[in-house]
Amino acid sequence: MQLFIDCEFNSMNGGLISMALVSEDGEREFYEVVECNEAIDPWVRDNVMGILQKNAVTYTEFQAKLKKFLGQFPAVEIVADYPDDIKHFCNSVITGAGEWMMIQPLTLVIDDDLSAKGSVVPHNALEDARSLRLSWLSNNGYEAA
Numbered sequence: 001m002q003l004f005i006d007c008e009f010n011s012m013n014g015g016l017i018s019m020a021l022v023s024e025d026g027e028r029e030f031y032e033v034v035e036c037n038e039a040i041d042p043w044v045r046d047n048v049m050g051i052l053q054k055n056a057v058t059y060t061e062f063q064a065k066l067k068k069f070l071g072q073f074p075a076v077e078i079v080a081d082y083p084d085d086i087k088h089f090c091n092s093v094i095t096g097a098g099e100w101m102m103i104q105p106l107t108l109v110i111d112d113d114l115s116a117k118g119s120v121v122p123h124n125a126l127e128d129a130r131s132l133r134l135s136w137l138s139n140n141g142y143e144a145a
Contacts, residue, residue: 006128011041020125
């Protein structure tokens with residue numbers, strides 16, 4: 001199953017703030033906001049924090065919810081438009097030293113032809129992931145469902 005991902009994070013190299021995954025069929029979505037215990041970058045404060053539309057959970061709760069969501073798929077292909085989204089996904093599936101969520105098979109794709117410019121709420125990870133899915137459908141000759 002292709003899952004289109006978008007993440008919001010606290011500026012370059014900052015911590016994860018939110019992650020969204022939208023299935024290729026548009027029927028299943030994951031969206032969580034993670035507690036951020038570092039000083040918020042001014043741009044992030046002004047452009048991201050006010051539109052999260054969800055309360056934050058602990059990183060442990062976030063990982064448990066992510067594992068449950070991913071567990072419903074026999075195979076996963078994560079599709080992103082930017083490498084940092086893949087980085088934050090990979091960090092999220094690592095659960096301890098030498099331990100990870102064991103999603104197999106797992107494929108990671110960065111498609112720079114995708115665009116979230118059609119997002120209903122720019123810089124909201126869920127709306128941006130939905131927009132990436134629609135961009136992929138359009139780029140590949142499918143009609144949005």
